[in-house]
Amino acid sequence: MTATYTFDVFSTLDGYGSYTSDGDWGGYWGKQGPEFLARRLALYSEKQRLVLGANTFRQFVEVLGPSDEESQVNDPVNTRLRNLPTTVVSTTLQAPLTWPDSTLASSDAVDVVARLKQESAVPLRSHGSLAMNRALMAAGLVDRVQVTVFPVISGRTGADPIFRGAVDFDLELIESRTLDGHIQELTYRPTLHA
16 A cells, blocks of 8 residues: 555635735735634644655745744644654755754655655645645656635736646546635545546
8 A cells, every 4th residue: 555645735716826925915815714724733633744845844944933932833733734744855955954853855756755655654745845746746646636725816916826837637526625614625636637
């Protein structure tokens, strides 16, 4: 058996993963609510290993702080996220990493994740890490794409188109839920389009 790998990403309705510096949205585009936060806490409370690319890891350390004691963000969701066992895939970072229970993998992401899928006793989840996950999808290593769509269009301030430059995929919807009456969580099984 191989471990399941989930590419977990937040998106605007128009497909952006973040916004530019002149955007004034705030975290989660200001649309989070109690159901969304409870769902994220439940997801991060499951046994799993987080897999991050270097840029996403740097952003997490900048926003969340390198440890619980140094964090400016002390909510249960981010505390749980920070304390998950984490593999950081990077050829630019150097060990030791300033993040609890983190391991640096200085190889190609496809090789790292292929090995982790064979060796891990727990599921793998990656949040963000867009370029890395597009490459993993192209290599057939992503089992699930979980897109949480926030009810905003950020056409002027949108940054980081999630699937820019990705190869074509057919998607089978395997789960969907509405959170707080306006956030959609959609989980798909991707298959390379023939």
